[in-house]
Amino acid sequence: MMVASSNGVVAWRRRDVKDDPVLAILGGDRRRPARLADKRLMRVLRCFGDVAVGAETVRTQPELVLSPQQPGDEPAPQLFAFREGAGLPRQPRNIVYSVFGRLPLGHRIFTTPGIEPLVVTTPLGVTELKRRAAGGPPPPMLVENLLDPAALRRAHARLFAEAGVRYLDCEGGQTVLTALHAAGLLDEVFVTITPFRVSETDHEGVVTTFDFETEGARLIAEGHAVADETWRFRRWRFSER
Numbered sequence: 640m641m642v643a644s645s646n647g648v649v650a651w652r653r654r655d656v657k658d659d660p661v662l663a664i665l666g667g668d669r670r671r672p673a674r675l676a677d678k679r680l681m682r683v684l685r686c687f688g689d690v691a692v693g694a695e696t697v698r699t700q701p702e703l704v705l706s707p708q709q710p711g712d713e714p715a716p717q718l719f720a721f722r723e724g725a726g727l728p729r730q731p732r733n734i735v736y737s738v739f740g741r742l743p744l745g746h747r748i749f750t751t752p753g754i755e756p757l758v759v760t761t762p763l764g765v766t767e768l769k770r771r772a773a774g775g776p777p778p779p780m781l782v783e784n785l786l787d788p789a790a791l792r793r794a795h796a797r798l799f800a801e802a803g804v805r806y807l808d809c810e811g812g813q814t815v816l817t818a819l820h821a822a823g824l825l826d827e828v829f830v831t832i833t834p835f836r837v838s839e840t841d842h843e844g845v846v847t848t849f850d851f852e853t854e855g856a857r858l859i860a861e862g863h864a865v866a867d868e869t870w871r872f873r874r875w876r877f878s879e880r
Contacts, residue, residue: 640684640829641811642677643848648837649813652844653699660842661700666835672866677831680872681810682707684829685731686721688806691759693815694737697746704747704754705733705810730754732802736815738785740764742778744771749778757802759794761785788822795824813846820854826878828856834869851875 642664643649650660665674690705697703704710707718719729733748733756740760742749749756758768758780768777781802783794798804809815809825819825830848839845849856860874 640681640808640831641813641816641848642831642833644833644835644837646836646839647847647850648839648845649811649848650844650846651837651842659699664833664835664837666833673833673864673870676864676866676870677872680829680831682709682712682715682718684808686718687725688727688808689732689734689804691734691736691807691809691815693812694735694739694742695814696810696812697735697737697742697748701743701746704751706730706754710747710751728755731808732757732804734759734798734804734807736760736785736818737764737768740767740771742768742771744768744778755779757781759783759785759798785818788818791818791822792824795822813848816849820849820877823878826876827859828875828877830873830875832871832873834867849875 641649642661644664648664668674685705685707692705702710708715722729730753733754735742735748735756735758737758737760740763742758748754756778758764758778760768760780760782761784762782765780765782768780781794781797784790785794798807809819816825816828828849854877856875856877858873859876862872864870
């Protein structure tokens with residue numbers, strides 16, 4: 640799942656900590672009804688299995704926990720009831736993709752009671768994570784050469800065989816989703832398109848989302864926020880598996 644501006648921008652190289660692409664693309668106002676709808680959709684998608692993000696997302700979002708109810712959220716007992724009814728653990732496993740292991744191990748994903756982290760990384764990442772653990776235990780890791788599409792497919796086969804993963808909701812970023820797509824692992828993408836346009840000339844390192852139709856994806860669902868129909872919620876399918 641991801642959020643994109645009206646012209647498809649999903650990220651750029653930050654100038655400083657206040658230069659937050661996600662907040663800009665979402666329009667800033669956390670109370671905006673359509674933005675609340677986007678947040679609720681994200682929380683619902685976290686109910687069906689385990690959840691993954693890339694290392695950059697972890698580094699830039701210190702408050703992030705991949706849970707149906709993040710710290711600070713309103714209570715969501717119905718979402719946890721869904722997981723219980725489906726025979727799933729109360730919390731989804733929090734999976735982080737990291738090539739180099741440059742992760743802040745004090746992050747909430749690694750310190751929140753009840754959250755089970757798993758870092759999918761490379762041999763180089765293992766060395767860095769052990770260094771950052773400073774003699775303590777590093778987070779659980781699954782090790783493959785993530786830069787090789789075949790090895791990335793092998794990593795996902797191991798997630799299923801060794802970690803019991805069945806459904807994986809990847810919340811990005813685009814670098815991770817592009818790698819998963821190149822490896823033939825990306826089945827569907829849920830994308831929220833906001834009405835806000837981003838000037839690409841105002842930023843460096845601009846990243847855009849897929850050109851879904853060119854990539855062979857099929858639009859299988861589209862919705863709007865009742866409170867603001869300028870926000871579009873689309874579901875694209877790459878794979879018919």
